Amino acid sequence: MRNALGSVDTVLLLGGRSEIGLAIVARLVRDGASRVMLAARGGTVPDEELERLRRLGAEVHVVDFDASRPETHQDVIDTAAAKLGDLDVVIPAFGVLGSQAAYDRDPEVAARDVAVNFGGHVSAGLAAARRLREQGHGTLVVLSSVAGVRVRRANFVYGSAKAGLDGFAQGLGDALHGSGARVLIVRPGFVIGRMTEGMTPAPMAVGVDEVADAVIEALRSRARVVWVPARLRPAFTVMRLLPQAIWRRMPR
């Protein structure tokens, strides 16, 4: 249960090796969360990550999870609820980022990645939402992206999956209204981390820690949407208004 000061007790991370996901979980544990389940492909999470969370005082469980197999997602949620009890925070943090050029060459890979980045979040999100609704409390943290706020030529396959995810998260949040369960939509800009290694950071790039800090603050204040950094929100208010002829020429 979330307590009076905003700390939670249990956390489920789907995509248990995600850098951003683990950074959020570590902060939640530091703030008092005592039971964590990391759901990762093959049921493997690097020992040092497990150790780190255990040293912070959490009981950590690991379970096999494959984002590309939606038929298994309900089971994973049920397993987590059986092990942890009520799920206070669920964070689907899995995702793949390929280059647009690679997607252009291989449409099948593109479709497969979209199935994970969008379809996987739909099945995992709906399964989690069902449980949260039954509980009458709990937050689903959806890691959207500004890439989906207005899709750019430079990464439109990834961006369109994020656009779909963002819309899904908004609709799900509205559907859960009044149930006690909530959705937090996180819209980071370019995040410098393992997933973007070798790429040149875009303007207003942020680090993994900044994203995690912003998520913690948003969970505490029960915000519906958080932009990281916060100034991306006014920036995108303007960018959404740019004529297509200019938007099309955006270098990246």
Add this chain to the structure above:
Amino acid sequence: MTLLTGWGRTAPTPATLARPRSADEVAALVKENTAGRGLLARGLGRAYGDAAQNAGGTVLDCTALPPSWTLDPEAGEVTASAGTSLHDLMNALVPRGWFVPVTPGTRYVTVGGAIAADVHGKNHHVDSSFGAHVRSLTLVTADGSVRVLGPADDLFWATVGGMGLTGVIVEATFACVPIETSRMRVDVERTRDLDETLDVMTATDDRYRYTVAWIDLMARGGRTGRSVLTRGDHATREDVRGVVRGDPLAFAPRQRLAAPPWVPDGLLNRATVGAFNAVWYGKAPKARRGLIQGVTPFFHPLDAVAGWNRMYGSGGLVQYQFVVPFGAEDTLRRVVGTLSTRRVVSFLTVLKRFGVGTPGMLSFPMPGWTLALDIPAGVPGLAGLLRTFDDWVVEAGGRLYLAKDSRTSAASVATSYPRLEEWRAIRDAADPDGVFRSDLARRLRL
């Protein structure tokens, strides 16, 4: 679904609210709810945290049980339905020359809630807590049966202080206290600092049935812990001769004020609370003996303002109450010193000496010092500060009051309530499928 919170107005969760009007209706509701998210009895919602919430489940509004009471003056006993408030009871009993055995800082609690939280009052050092005076109680258990329990039953002591997790209390019989008047004879004195407060209370508390110290937490340095001690007894007819005209047992409390429905956030801040504290301390006499006071100003000053919890704004408030055993005064000094130097806003800080506890396995009071703080939930750094206090308290052999808690950890409760396992065994036997559940029980894994 109805969104419910405790008195602190933090962490709301939705539940289906049912309003049973009889023990039979309670039993029927229990039988209907054996699967799913379970159910829980709720009284007047005065527990500060999530004790009377059940997210996604059913909550029985026990104030729907028609208030009823019968007085047996021979035995000095009252039998009342669980939904009867102490307010209703006092209105009925005081003019007849009887007083409730224990009253907390508000009259707006139900008999069921008073037993479930094993509430204490200013007379704990003499009279222990509410459960000590209960002769029998009627409990609807998880199988839907209606059982009458007495102090010889284990389930009775799992229910006293059991936070509603053993079943639904529907009726209770408890001893009452004979009184000659509806007034209190009160001595008020001020102390310079915490040490003097502790010394005076230790030396002379036993002369009074009711005692409490209000601490000015905003005072710092050499004045840290300066207090106003209020101590008294039920006034006799002799005491009020010439002071009270008419029937000395007349009792007609009124709520004079109500907090406005909306209050700007941050109204209770360092400046306003500091000013209030300074005035409260300043207006108290250095020493005044034999003051004749009514029940409300002596026992329930905050009851004069309906919905006073709204004064804390939309963020709500956290009440932090712990007890440490006698001998652990250093822990008390450390907590008061830290609050004072960190200038933590606490509107009403109350210190009290506890006497012996009840055999209730999850009952809070134990011989020692108890300190209660009211803090706006939005105070920066509060979570970490209170976690530190938890550690100090548990280390000193003390514990936190579950009826007030809204933020401690399962680990601190497991260490500080040594009879938790024993309680669980009895609860599990009475409720093997976990029908009775609350947000508090989930949060603290009771």
